[in-house]
Amino acid sequence: MQTIGIGIVGAGNIGSRHARFWAQVEGAGVVAVADTHPGASENLAVLYGDARAYQTVAELLANPNVTVVHVCVPTHLHREIAVAAANAGKHVLCEKPMALTLSDCDAIIAATAQAGVCFSVGHVTRFFPEYALAKARLDAGAVGTPTIARTRRAGAFPRTAWFADTAQSGGVVADLTVHDLDFLQWCFGKIIRVYAKIAASPGFEYALLTLRHESGVISHAEGVWGEPTGFHTAFEIAGTAGLFTHDSRAARALVASVRQPGDTPVALMNAPLAPSDDPYFRQVRAFADAVRGVAPVAVSPADARSAVAVALAAIESAYTGNAVEI
Numbered sequence: 001m002q003t004i005g006i007g008i009v010g011a012g013n014i015g016s017r018h019a020r021f022w023a024q025v026e027g028a029g030v031v032a033v034a035d036t037h038p039g040a041s042e043n044l045a046v047l048y049g050d051a052r053a054y055q056t057v058a059e060l061l062a063n064p065n066v067t068v069v070h071v072c073v074p075t076h077l078h079r080e081i082a083v084a085a086a087n088a089g090k091h092v093l094c095e096k097p098m099a100l101t102l103s104d105c106d107a108i109i110a111a112t113a114q115a116g117v118c119f120s121v122g123h124v125t126r127f128f129p130e131y132a133l134a135k136a137r138l139d140a141g142a143v144g145t146p147t148i149a150r151t152r153r154a155g156a157f158p159r160t161a162w163f164a165d166t167a168q169s170g171g172v173v174a175d176l177t178v179h180d181l182d183f184l185q186w187c188f189g190k191i192i193r194v195y196a197k198i199a200a201s202p203g204f205e206y207a208l209l210t211l212r213h214e215s216g217v218i219s220h221a222e223g224v225w226g227e228p229t230g231f232h233t234a235f236e237i238a239g240t241a242g243l244f245t246h247d248s249r250a251a252r253a254l255v256a257s258v259r260q261p262g263d264t265p266v267a268l269m270n271a272p273l274a275p276s277d278d279p280y281f282r283q284v285r286a287f288a289d290a291v292r293g294v295a296p297v298a299v300s301p302a303d304a305r306s307a308v309a310v311a312l313a314a315i316e317s318a319y320t321g322n323a324v325e326i
């Protein structure tokens with residue numbers, strides 16, 4: 001089996017998590033980590049045998065053992081690093097959202113296409129068992145013709161400072177609700193119109209989006225940064241023959257209402273998934289399959305760009321007070 005050498009760029013929260021799961025993919029391994037923050041790449045690389053630690057992306061890209069670059073830096077930097085990786089001939093898996101402007105998305109898509117490398121975006125929601133099952137059963141007609149969907153995704157306000165700067169993160173809609181925008185379009189097709197309200201104050205951001213799909217389905221997507229009860233997700237999908245509901249809080253094996261140090265007042269605990277069921281593992285394994293040519297990428301560049309387009313339209317709607325056609 002072809003060995004896939006992973007270069008993690010950005011050794012923060014999600015980069016560390018992805019490294020852990022890449023190390024479990026058969027025939028793949030973390031061979032390099034780059035992070036501009038002194039010591040960060042060393043602290044992560046040391047966990048993965050003889051993985052090399054770099055403080056610049058250029059050094060990581062010059063390492064011939066790196067065949068895949070997993071882009072895990074703050075969102076406003078995705079374009080720069082994804083394009084550089086493609087130009088260096090590396091396959092690119094980029095964290096969501098792909099970027100914060102459509103021109104940045106287009107530049108990434110063009111560079112990866114021109115280089116002939118695999119490119120996908122980490123819309124990990126598609127790999128969560130409840131979401132994947134709902135999609136499979138919807139496609140099998142289990143709720144008849146879908147008519148209305150509602151999603152909710154809420155968590156603590158992000159601790160890392162750059163998230164609070166909308167120029168770097170895009171805010172709650174582009175950073176968090178974008179997971180649901182991808183899921184909703186995956187299930188019900190293209191969203192053609194959005195009306196949104198966003199309420200924001202320091203340490204809190206709430207968004208409510210009303211979305212019209214080309215198929216006629218109406219969706220409501222709610223996103224919260226600053227949710228006091230901890231991270232959770234939920235959806236309802238109603239059709240002519242039935243209703244799906246999911247609430248991650250209802251599925252928790254253990255709810256522990258304990259005060260945490262720091263700014264998260266309540267922790268919700270879940271029984272751990274088997275390693276092979278973990279959505280983050282399944283996501284990177286799927287990309288490894290795409291690199292090996294045994295499957296297409298799970299999330300197409302066009303789908304990931306489309307989720308960004310809807311997020312940007314929602315933000316525009318919230319600012320202008322008008323519905324926005326996409």
Ligand SMILES: NC(=O)c1ccc[n+]([C@@H]2O[C@H](COP(=O)([O-])OP(=O)(O)OC[C@H]3O[C@@H](n4cnc5c(N)ncnc54)[C@H](O)[C@@H]3O)[C@@H](O)[C@H]2O)c1
Binds near residue numbers: 010034035074122175
């Ligand atoms: N899919 C998910 O569930 C999920 C969860 C969290 C974050 N994310 C996404 O992942 C990305 C990173 O988020 P995070 O929470 O890990 O952020 P983070 O701040 O924890 O980590 C980012 C890391 O990138 C490093 N960095 C910054 N500029 C760099 C550069 N030019 N070159 C190399 N390294 C650089 C920082 O030093 C930091 O260590 C964002 O796009 C975010 O939206 C996705």
